[in-house]
Amino acid sequence: MPRIAYFGPQGTFTEQAARALADPREHELLPLDTIPAVVAAVRSGEVAAGCVPVENSVEGAVPATMDALALGEPVVAVAEHVLPVHFSVLVRPGTEAAQIQTVASHPHGLAQVRGWLEANLPKATAIAVNSTAGAARAVHAGEYDAAVSAPVAVEHYPLHELATGVADVADAVTRFLLVTRPGALPAPTGADRTSLVAVAVNRTGALSGLLHELALREINLTRLEARPTKDRFGEYRFFLDVEGHLAEQRIADALAALHRRCLEVRFLGSYPRTDGTQTQVAAPTRDEDFAAATDWVAAVRRGERA
Amino acid sequence: MPRIAYFGPQGTFTEQAARALADPREHELLPLDTIPAVVAAVRSGEVAAGCVPVENSVEGAVPATMDALALGEPVVAVAEHVLPVHFSVLVRPGTEAAQIQTVASHPHGLAQVRGWLEANLPKATAIAVNSTAGAARAVHAGEYDAAVSAPVAVEHYPLHELATGVADVADAVTRFLLVTRPGALPAPTGADRTSLVAVAVNRTGALSGLLHELALREINLTRLEARPTKDRFGEYRFFLDVEGHLAEQRIADALAALHRRCLEVRFLGSYPRTDGTQTQVAAPTRDEDFAAATDWVAAVRRGERA
Structure with missing residues (x-):
């Protein structure tokens, strides 16, 4: 029976999230002591997946998860769960x-x-x-x-x-991710989220340029977290969540642009949103718009169109 | 003797920062119980200034200070101090x-x-x-x-x-601000920082547009903090620190653009940087470049130039 590790011990909010993300007939749940231990067990193949908290609406990001996902061998999120913190x-x-x-x-x-x-x-x-x-x-x-x-x-x-x-804040929620080793992506649902980590070159306008690549493709940002690198005060690694799935051409095109533009980009997964909010995509950033543009350029290159 | 309130009690890192920011011959230090109490005492005029922690290189922003500065009657920073956390x-x-x-x-x-x-x-x-x-x-x-x-x-x-x-992280530092009621700004030193809060309209590309206004004027961002509003998950207020002083035209011009573009912009002060790093300003964003451009447009409007 494949195992899903979670940040334990038993009886935490993360166990509640892991129960929601697992299939009780197919998975065995395994509590581990720390967030890095959960991600390490995923990396080594000891478990099929790991459940970790990623952000809280009151306290903000969970630093241990940010660090575990940004550094070391890549892991990717395949699902999220949002839990009220009561x-x-x-x-x-x-x-x-x-x-x-x-x-x-x-x-x-x-x-x-x-x-x-x-x-x-x-x-x-x-x-x-x-x-x-x-x-x-x-x-x-x-x-x-x-x-x-x-x-x-x-x-x-x-x-x-x-x-x-x-709860002092009645509608506080925590968001959890289920992470696995890189593999086939979850199928697009039309209500997906894509997570990234980017390290921008340290020069004026670098972050603006990065976000402009998203805006030019009408990609909506649902989260931007600047996590200081532990090495130098004032240097940041950016965690971005955007609406859409890497299977969509506008997301693929934007990621390729960030790969050219950034010191480092890491794909953290495309997965269905818990809230089911459909991504609105209109001309000129639908897959058919990109396909028509690529076809036109190819035809021009062949000398068939102008 | 004018009083400077600080987030107490006596014996905290904030007292150490307040001592560094105060003039012992001119100021009396007053510990208060909470960060909101310090900012409230500044607002009411009970004290001349208040010293509060604003960010830590390991833990990130101090939420209570962010909230106290972003909401309520305006207060502005007139100085900063960076303290190693040992x-x-x-x-x-x-x-x-x-x-x-x-x-x-x-x-x-x-x-x-x-x-x-x-x-x-x-x-x-x-x-x-x-x-x-x-x-x-x-x-x-x-x-x-x-x-x-x-x-x-x-x-x-x-x-x-x-x-x-x-200290588990040897070079951890905390940054503190000295805040007062709005008034005459500290004189520019050439090594200044300007702090802002901006609430961007919730649409695709809004943050990109905001940062692009800074990048177009060659303004370097030293900090970007997205603090969730407590009302709705996914909605953020952005705290920005940039290099430069509002007395410089490129900063004034950028703030005017943000005022047009954002739902809300709040000036949190222009003040000397503790580290003394000089801001590098070159053509085409020096004050003389802006002055020459404004003069040219005015002359064209008068029909004297084209």
């Missing part, structure tokens, strides 16, 4: 709110429920641990009084939900 | 490393020394508190065994440095 506050059965002295979670979890904690558990000490599920496990073990965790954590630990749907 | 691990005098069971810091502090903690204090529990200095204060009060703090914290709390210069 936490549950879990306690051992019988624990009353007034008894809670310690609340554990991942630092990002603590940051995203800070208002709720101040209003509801103002006297509790916030303990930073490595994952939201690790917090649940530690509460089960009696180390802390409460955990701020993904709802799925109660399926792994016999804890009681003191509160659910906890 | 932490000190502080303990009560007499505490041995082997006795340390709890280590407290701000969540970002814990994230930036995680490797060091795993190597040197593997058994200690990481406690997330609201600031690095709050961690030092809590250690002084006996609540925790060690604090990961800014070096300046030892000037406020009688603690011992178990280790200094602690």
